[in-house]
Amino acid sequence: MTKQRQIHLAKRPEGMPSMENFNFVEADMPTPKDGEVLLKTLYLTVDPYMRGRMRDAKSYVAPFQINEPLNGGVVAEVTESKSSQFNQGDIVIGHLSWEEYTVANEKHLRKIDPNVAPITTHLGILGMPGQTAYFGLLDIGQPKEGETVVVSGAAGAVGSVVGQIAKIKGCRVVGIAGSDDKIDYIKNELGFDEGINYKTQDVYKALKDACPNGIDVYYENVGGEIGDAAISLLNKFARIPVCGAISSYNNKEADLGPRVQTKLIQSSALMKGFVVNDYSDRFNEGAEQLGKWLQEGKLKYEETIVEGFENVPDAFLGLFEGTNVGKQLVKVADPEYATLPNR
């Protein structure tokens, strides 16, 4: 095999992205140099924040470049090693290009043990989404026993973990999501106290009913009118970790809503934006605690796995339609050398 496929950014989207923003390109098989390995992509993750990287604007992560491969979290198998740290058949995780085979420096990879937890969990509950939930909720939200925690995007990779950690902390947890199946999932599988389907319910009214004692923590994943409603129901000294605003990512026009200043004053509330890398020096703490809760059965997770490299763009676009429950992943290939445990 001397050829493989990459996915390039064909052009920057205006508004909602579509297939025409992606371009499949045939490329030569890369060759590792000293200190590098050749990797076979097994799973890759598509995430809402990648929409922001499609803009040519200063932000917390560098923008994608036109006619270059996109990139993100990938679980891969070492198929050829010129590194003393990795052997053929090792499973690794890294921030890598969207291509079927890629070369990476040993410094940018971390080996994962397929026997401890499924390898996909390192892209989800034990990876960036789990860490995002953990630090946003605990460091910024600081939930206390008996308080009411509301989370939007509640059935997603981050929101589903936020709600479960809030339950572990003894809070009343209300999740907002976009289908009755998702509401059923967060209530009956994950143990949320209440769920609100924003596509069929009046969110403000439903939130008011579901939070008779007001909102102490609102974990923001979506923005828009759902955020507006939650911000109208804050208790004194409420906290709002601002993780995402997926409802606005594809807006062409300014995203207008009620200004928050007066609401924040009335409740002496705190609103704090963050990205998971703000906590990079504490990732060990997060991974350890999340892994412990996972092993104790206190955390559950769901994955939506699409098969096939050719379906990566579709999986990404589906995020904005809310087709995923839990972490959205793409399975690109099976390993060639490694044997993964049956689960």
Added chain:
Amino acid sequence: MTKQRQIHLAKRPEGMPSMENFNFVEADMPTPKDGEVLLKTLYLTVDPYMRGRMRDAKSYVAPFQINEPLNGGVVAEVTESKSSQFNQGDIVIGHLSWEEYTVANEKHLRKIDPNVAPITTHLGILGMPGQTAYFGLLDIGQPKEGETVVVSGAAGAVGSVVGQIAKIKGCRVVGIAGSDDKIDYIKNELGFDEGINYKTQDVYKALKDACPNGIDVYYENVGGEIGDAAISLLNKFARIPVCGAISSYNNKEADLGPRVQTKLIQSSALMKGFVVNDYSDRFNEGAEQLGKWLQEGKLKYEETIVEGFENVPDAFLGLFEGTNVGKQLVKVADPEYATLPNR
């Protein structure tokens, strides 16, 4: 003298308040009981936050009641005492009714010494506005030497102190205010580095020019498009103490602007509403430090004093037109028994 005047809330304003929201009412002279004193009102303060109290809505201070006197910070003279703690001729401060003479319980008054600082400073730089500046800037804003601090309402009672404290802390300070006289005042009297006249300049563009290294702290007093502009120029880990949003207080419709979620995420910024009473257990610290800076000549202040009880509504309404520089006060009367030092 057996009669005196009170100012009642005649009806709740819709939009901008006007004279018709106030009613002057003749009332009997009140009589103190045991533990109470009869007070002659000397100075009273009118403040933007009082607009919120004219609404019949849950907020951080109880709403004013129709056909009842309004109330707020007052400096008064004890003219008759049935309290062992106060003597005739004492100057006191308290949260009191808007009337020429009032009765108050000794527990709700604090004696002030006219020889240490002018008695009006207890309604201004040493009082609520000074404390509001002090705690909002230092506790929430946490300015560090060399950082850029922007304050709106910069020539007002709070903003003028915010900027001066930020200068004491070694910051670059940019003030936004509504007239060239005010800009001249904050730059040439108070030592701000830059001033922006929002009535004649494009605030976003002017802020961008005045803050070549971005904004680290934005002390929010006004909201609206000025707030929008500042929030567009935040540095990573910026802090926004949200003290007021005077531009929206008289809005009948929802106050719409760009939602802040994406901006807060891009800069991992913090936005925190507060009211001065959140810091009531630290008022001694604030008063002591502010008094020290005042005596050292590091803090300057300005007062706009209107004379005459009949002009209280006018003075209040003027706040929304920006007619005041520094603290807006009304002088109601001279003391009967006390002799104040000449300054």
